Amino acid sequence: MAGDYQRGEMDIHEQAATFEGFGKFTKWGSLAIASLLLTITLWFCTPAGFVGGLVPGIVLAVLGVLFLKEKPASAH
Template sequence: MSGTPVSCSTRLERFEQKRDEMAGQASEYHRGEMDIHEQVSTFHLVMNITKWGALLVAVGVLTATLWFCTGAGFMGGAITGAVVLALGIVFLREKPAEGH
């Protein structure tokens, strides 16, 4: 520990100094020059995992609810779950991109 007293203002000065050292010149940034292919791929992966995971959770909850909480039994829950799964696949699949 150094012998210099530390106060709120010296912490602020140190923070501002480090912030200024980390920040580059605004002129070094050029909009649109960064390759964002990996970020776009990661975004699409997360969206697909979320979409299909939500469908599987919904089908699982529906099937289990019908199986255990109603008189539909296993077959009623399984058939309803299969129908909802099929409809979910049809409606959630990727649409072909139209050429512009």
């Protein structure tokens, strides 16, 4: 059985797609949690109130999207 194995011949498209999907989920999920955490912390733990927490949360989300979005692949 071990002799039947040929290194590098297995189709890994599904594993690569899963790895890419997990990376994207982690990246965008972390941004969502950070924005939500900032918003509710400023809302409930400071005298800033709802709007004082919502505005920085939205700013963080927008900046995060701008910095974390996929960059176009450079052509070599």
